[in-house]
Amino acid sequence: MTSDCPPHQASGSYLSRGLSYREAEFELATVPLTFEQRACFDAAAHFWSDRLLxxxxxxxxxxxxxxxxxxxQAWSAHQRFFKQxxxxxxxxxxxxxxRAAQADGYAVVIGLQSTGEAALEKAIAADADLRAPISLCRAIVLGFLEAHFPVTKAADAKLDKELNRAEETVRAHN
Incomplete structure (x- = not known):
């Protein structure tokens, strides 16, 4: 069974097939971090806890x-960032x-938790240089900052009510 998405299929960027789970094996692996990965994780934790938040x-x-x-919004971005x-x-x-499973004659199917499609579409819309890989972690942080980081003073609700009342009074007398 093939899912039809003509524009993406025509370009070769999208194809979906239904697979049978009969005789399939599933594995959730615990992978120890390398020294470099641990340093990256520690730097990210430092950035979030000591800088961004x-x-x-x-x-x-x-x-x-x-x-x-x-x-x-901040904690949502935080969770998505560290999950990614x-x-x-x-x-x-x-x-x-x-690669080892393929060498042993197995057909390997990998289930993706996140495809990065939204980050890719945003990069394409921004006419970004797509020669380098897109960092989903970077896209999550930038998306949070662009959409939610407060940079202007919030309106004072009490002042807004007083201004609205004054405007109504002026209109009523004109």
């Missing part, structure tokens, strides 16, 4: 932005296992 708190205080919704980082750390071990 305190900057968000400072921005909230300075702009008087509602902190609750922003905190939800952990998945990416497994790729070298996955490639090694897949």
């Amino acid at each position: 305190p900057a968000v708190e400072t921005a909230v205080a300075r702009t008087q932005t509602a902190a609750g919704r922003l905190a939800q 980082l952990c998945v990416s750390c497994k790729v070298p071990a996955l490639v090694e296992r897949a």
Whole structure:
């Protein structure tokens, strides 16, 4: 069974097939981090805990932005970032296992948790240089900063009510 998505199929970028799970084996592997991966993870944890989240708190205080919704967005981005980082750390071990299985005559099927399609589409829309791989972790951080990081002072609800009342009074007398 093939899923039809003509524009993507025509370009060869999309093909979906239904697979039978009969006699299939599934494995969830625990992969120890290399020294470089651990250093990368530690640097990312330092960035989030010591740089980004305190900057968000400072921005909230300075702009008087509602902190609750922003905190939800920040922690959502945080979870997606570290999920993607952990998945990416497994790729070298996955490639090694897949090649070994192919050499033994097995057909390897890899289930992707995240394809990065949204980041790719955003990069294409921005006319980015696509010769280098797109970092989903970077896209998550930049997406959070661009969409949610407060940079302007929030409107004062009490002041807004007073201004609206004054405007209504002026209109009523004109």
